[in-house]
Amino acid sequence: MSGKSMERRLVFGLDGGGTSTRLRVADGENRAIWEGRGEGINPNALPPSRVAERLAALFGEAFAATGLAAADFSAGCMGVAGADRGPERAEFTELARLKLGFGCPLHVTSDPDIALVGALERVDGYLLIAGTGSIAIARLADGTRYRAGGLGHYLSDEGSAFFVGFQAIRRALRSAEGRDLPTAMMGPLLAQFGLGSSQEFVPLIYRRFDKASVAGAAALVERHRAAGDPLAVAIMDEARDELVGLVGSVRESARESLSEPAIALTGGLFEHNAWLKGAVRAALSEEFPEIAIIEPRRDGAFGACMLALDLAAKG
Numbered sequence: 001m002s003g004k005s006m007e008r009r010l011v012f013g014l015d016g017g018g019t020s021t022r023l024r025v026a027d028g029e030n031r032a033i034w035e036g037r038g039e040g041i042n043p044n045a046l047p048p049s050r051v052a053e054r055l056a057a058l059f060g061e062a063f064a065a066t067g068l069a070a071a072d073f074s075a076g077c078m079g080v081a082g083a084d085r086g087p088e089r090a091e092f093t094e095l096a097r098l099k100l101g102f103g104c105p106l107h108v109t110s111d112p113d114i115a116l117v118g119a120l121e122r123v124d125g126y127l128l129i130a131g132t133g134s135i136a137i138a139r140l141a142d143g144t145r146y147r148a149g150g151l152g153h154y155l156s157d158e159g160s161a162f163f164v165g166f167q168a169i170r171r172a173l174r175s176a177e178g179r180d181l182p183t184a185m186m187g188p189l190l191a192q193f194g195l196g197s198s199q200e201f202v203p204l205i206y207r208r209f210d211k212a213s214v215a216g217a218a219a220l221v222e223r224h225r226a227a228g229d230p231l232a233v234a235i236m237d238e239a240r241d242e243l244v245g246l247v248g249s250v251r252e253s254a255r256e257s258l259s260e261p262a263i264a265l266t267g268g269l270f271e272h273n274a275w276l277k278g279a280v281r282a283a284l285s286e287e288f289p290e291i292a293i294i295e296p297r298r299d300g301a302f303g304a305c306m307l308a309l310d311l312a313a314k315g
Contacts, residue, residue, distance in 0.1 A: 009074045011312055012062075013304025014055075015114055016080040018042040023058050024301035025066060030309060034066050035301070043091060044082040052099050059100055070101035075312035077107045077304040079114030084147075105315040107307055111300055112137045113145060118303025119264035119296035123310065126254075126291060128247055128280070131267035132215045134160035136246035138254035148249035153211055158242035161269045165217030167235045169201055175231055183231035185224050192217055222273050240279045244287060251288060262292040 009028035014021065018040045025034040038058035041051045063069055078096065083089055089108040096102045116127035116139050124141040128134075134157050135150030149156045157163055172189055174180035176198055186198060193204055193213070224232035247263065255261070263284065270277040281293050 009309075009312060010068065010072055011074055011305055011308035012076040013114065013301045013306075013308055014076070014078040014080070015111060015300035015304060016041040016078060016083075017111060018045055018081045021054065021058060022299070022301045023062055024305055025062055025068070026305040026309075028309065028312075030302065030305050034062050036061055036065075040081075042081045043088050048091065048095070052095055055095065056099060071103065073102060073104045075105045075107075075308040075315060076102060077109070077114065077308040077311065079109050079111040079300055079304050081111045083108055084110045105311045107311050109145075109307075112147070112150070113139060114300040114303040114307065115266060116264070116303065117306050118298040118300050119266055120262055120294065121297045121306075122262075123306065124258055125261055126247060126250065126258075126263035128243060128263060128265050129267040130160055130243055130265070130269040130276070130280075132161050132212060132269075133157040134163070134243060134246065134267070134269075136243075136250050138250035138258070140254060140257050144257075146250045146253040148246040158246065159239040161215035161218040162211055163242070164221050164235055164239050164269075165214040167238070168217055168221045168232070169205070169214070171231055171235065173198060173201060181231040181234055183224070183229055185220065185229060185232060188220055188224070189217065192220055218269060219272065222275065225275070236276060236279075240276060240283060243276075243280050244283045247284060247291075248287065251291070255290075260292070261290060262294050264294055264296045266296050 011026055013024045021038045021041050023036050024032055026032055036058060039054045041054050043051060078092055080092055083092060092108045093106055096106055112127060112129060112135055116125060116137055117123050119127055124139055126138050128136045133150060136148045138146040149158055153162045168185055169189060171180045172183055172186045175183045176186060221232050221235055225236045265277060265280060284291065284293060
């Protein structure tokens with residue numbers, strides 16, 4: 001490591017999602033030296049060889065642009081989608097050391113962890129994500145982490161865009177049979193998915209299932225909620241309650257250990273649905289008045305660099 005790089009205490013923060021990956025190189029004050037973006041690296045969706053190729057390409061771009069090398073870094077943090085379990089964390093640590101050449105202290109965690117730290121600009125607190133999926137996490141200052149939800153569309157993701165879209169399909173079919181609240185959503189749902197009749201939902205779901213397209217129906221549900229459609233109102237109310245319930249779950253585990261707790265709400269569903277974000281904020285304020293609700297301040301790559309700097313200070 002050069003004297004200059006020692007003096008600057010360089011770190012990197014990686015935000016590795018399923019769709020794209022962001023890499024941020026920063027100095028000891030967490031000022032960005034280089035930022036770039038590459039392809040997704042979810043280990044549950046790609047073979048290890050492909051993940052290694054994509055990371056090597058992204059770090060290679062950073063090294064070429066900055067003139068740095070792996071030996072110039074004091075620490076690094078990788079927040080990776082799907083890296084909740086020990087085997088995935090060990091896999092990424094080994095990859096960073098053997099394939100990328102990093103000998104510095106490394107921290108590998110899941111992407112919601114670094115999103116929390118970036119959003120709050122502190123290492124402890126709460127985060128609620130509502131996008132295609134959903135998850136709530138609580139993180140303590142010592143790194144202890146609690147989570148609720150986030151187990152995918154089959155097992156969890158309550159209150160997410162997928163949840164809203166799928167409930168609209170399922171309950172509109174029930175409504176057509178007189179077993180649920182009345183709704184005017186059936187026709188628009190058929191048009192949304194390019195279907196000629198309600199029976200075509202069967203092959204759509206069981207043969208041509210596409211999680212993202214189902215999640216895309218959430219906007220349709222919101223339009224009908226705003227127009228007073230009884231079923232759409234019920235679905236959106238349920239989404240609100242489920243999201244608040246996720247926060248309640250992690251709060252129960254973490255509240256005795258968090259002083260002056262804060263929460264940030266992030267994710268595409270909150271970004272595109274002002275009613276839901278406002279409704280969740282109001283419900284959180286009523287049920288958990290001790291938790292301050294703030295707008296996200298920084299992104300996950302910034303949060304990863306914060307954790308890397310903490311690691312460098314301890315190492």
